[in-house]
Amino acid sequence: MRTDSSPGTLPAREHLPADTAGTPVLDVVIPVYNEEKDLQPCVRRLHDHLTRTFPYPFRITIADNASTDSTPDVARLLEARVPEVRSFRLEQKGRGRALRTVWSASEAPILAYMDVDLSTDLNALLPLVAPLISGHSDLAIGSRLARSSRVVRGTKREFISRSYNLILRGSLQARFSDAQCGFKAIRRDVAQLLLPLVEDTGWFFDTEMLVLAERAGLRIHEVPVDWVDDPDSTVHIVRTATDDLKGVWRVGRALATGSLPLDRLTRPFGDDPRDREIMDVPKGLARQLVGFCVVGGLSTLFYLLLYSGFRQFSGSQTANALALLVSAVANTAANRRLTFGVRGSAGAVRHQAQGLVVFGIGLALTSGSLLALDAAASDPAHTTELAVLIAANLAATVLRFLLFRAWVFPDRRGDQEAEAAQHVGRPPTGTAASPAYPAPGPLPRRPHTPSPPRNDSTTAQFRAGEAADGTWRDATIRLQPVRPHDTDQGDVR
Numbered sequence: 001m002r003t004d005s006s007p008g009t010l011p012a013r014e015h016l017p018a019d020t021a022g023t024p025v026l027d028v029v030i031p032v033y034n035e036e037k038d039l040q041p042c043v044r045r046l047h048d049h050l051t052r053t054f055p056y057p058f059r060i061t062i063a064d065n066a067s068t069d070s071t072p073d074v075a076r077l078l079e080a081r082v083p084e085v086r087s088f089r090l091e092q093k094g095r096g097r098a099l100r101t102v103w104s105a106s107e108a109p110i111l112a113y114m115d116v117d118l119s120t121d122l123n124a125l126l127p128l129v130a131p132l133i134s135g136h137s138d139l140a141i142g143s144r145l146a147r148s149s150r151v152v153r154g155t156k157r158e159f160i161s162r163s164y165n166l167i168l169r170g171s172l173q174a175r176f177s178d179a180q181c182g183f184k185a186i187r188r189d190v191a192q193l194l195l196p197l198v199e200d201t202g203w204f205f206d207t208e209m210l211v212l213a214e215r216a217g218l219r220i221h222e223v224p225v226d227w228v229d230d231p232d233s234t235v236h237i238v239r240t241a242t243d244d245l246k247g248v249w250r251v252g253r254a255l256a257t258g259s260l261p262l263d264r265l266t267r268p269f270g271d272d273p274r275d276r277e278i279m280d281v282p283k284g285l286a287r288q289l290v291g292f293c294v295v296g297g298l299s300t301l302f303y304l305l306l307y308s309g310f311r312q313f314s315g316s317q318t319a320n321a322l323a324l325l326v327s328a329v330a331n332t333a334a335n336r337r338l339t340f341g342v343r344g345s346a347g348a349v350r351h352q353a354q355g356l357v358v359f360g361i362g363l364a365l366t367s368g369s370l371l372a373l374d375a376a377a378s379d380p381a382h383t384t385e386l387a388v389l390i391a392a393n394l395a396a397t398v399l400r401f402l403l404f405r406a407w408v409f410p411d412r413r414g415d416q417e418a419e420a421a422q423h424v425g426r427p428p429t430g431t432a433a434s435p436a437y438p439a440p441g442p443l444p445r446r447p448h449t450p451s452p453p454r455n456d457s458t459t460a461q462f463r464a465g466e467a468a469d470g471t472w473r474d475a476t477i478r479l480q481p482v483r484p485h486d487t488d489q490g491d492v493r
Helices: 038-055 071-081 095-105 122-133 155-172 188-197 203-214 237-257 273-277 285-310 316-339 348-377 382-408 411-423
Strands: 026-032 057-065 083-089 110-114 139-143 150-152 183-187 221-222 226-228
Touching: 026 038, 026 095, 038 057, 038 071, 038 110, 038 122, 057 071, 057 382, 071 083, 071 110, 071 155, 095 183, 095 188, 095 203, 110 122, 122 139, 122 155, 122 221, 139 203, 139 382, 155 203, 155 237, 188 203, 188 273, 203 221, 203 237, 285 382, 348 382
Parallel strands: 026 057, 026 110, 057 083, 139 221, 150 226
Antiparallel strands: 110 183, 139 183
């Protein structure tokens, strides 16, 4: 699993500015392998639909995955005849490899892809990319499993698709509904940081990209689609399913060990000036509470089992002290890793020492409860002892969480950002920085604008929204009205 990533944190989402240099706003990639029969009608139909309904400049990129038939010739012919079409040839197979290669080289701010069979109704394309253009979302996917989707396909494929998504939900805690629908889009600034973390080069590429994006806290927009199965699909279901399950295991293991620097993909709240004034707000409280409760429940069960075992050959105070000591060490280690996300061995001894201090407070509470019980009853029943210990442990648990959060595992990300800023010779987060060499803190709020395409006749280049003299001006794109009943006449289902 790769652990490298581009440096820097993503800027706040903002609406894409207009592109006065003619750079396409949308680049739709069509990965193909031996599709000489379907490629030309597919591209013609997609081009006609975008020309009639899409209000921005666009491009269609044919990514040939080492085809052995006449697909490359068809792609070159389309590139020569249709101005918005270009072709790209790869000498190795793999849909993920094709998407990573083309997306990494594209200058369009919105990157999308769809399968060559156009199983998805093209009327969903504009709703797919609109949240990315507006800055609302980071990725967008078409979902065949949404409640309002209309899908025509066989029982076998329906069962496989739903089973696969259930596996993702159970193993990787994925919350998106459809991982393998060949209809997705991503913002280019997100892709530049996310793609280096995605290792798969085949069909699992989509799933791995979505899981990592979701774990990093990026926003994924889902669009219900109308989808008709292609009966002539050449996808090998068994081999693809096997590779996907291997990918699930690999990604799950990487997430469990914390080997992926997903913190590099975090975003600030947004473009509201009030968000920039939020300081010292505790992060991840809800997630930490859930993790602490899960670890605490398991620790309490472990503690009660230990107490019952030690009680067989020792008194209640000794059994309580031994059980609490062993469970406290395990509890501190589990909370360090799972609840507060501290990885590696640095500071582990100090954390355990602090945890033992917290253990001492818990011991005082539970031992005091047992002393009070012994004073009230000369020979209390074992079940009564357990009930008193459970009540005392609940009180100790609340105090333990507060001490863990504020003292043992405090959130020092703000201090780390300031220290990192000093190391690279710039002020802390919130001040100007060079966009070419960003530091680990959030980038300045200048909206992301792609570079214009290379022109052989001139070397002068300027960004969207920036005049030739270097001054900035308002260059918001104005959408042209689209007829509400404009449909694709070539879409015959």
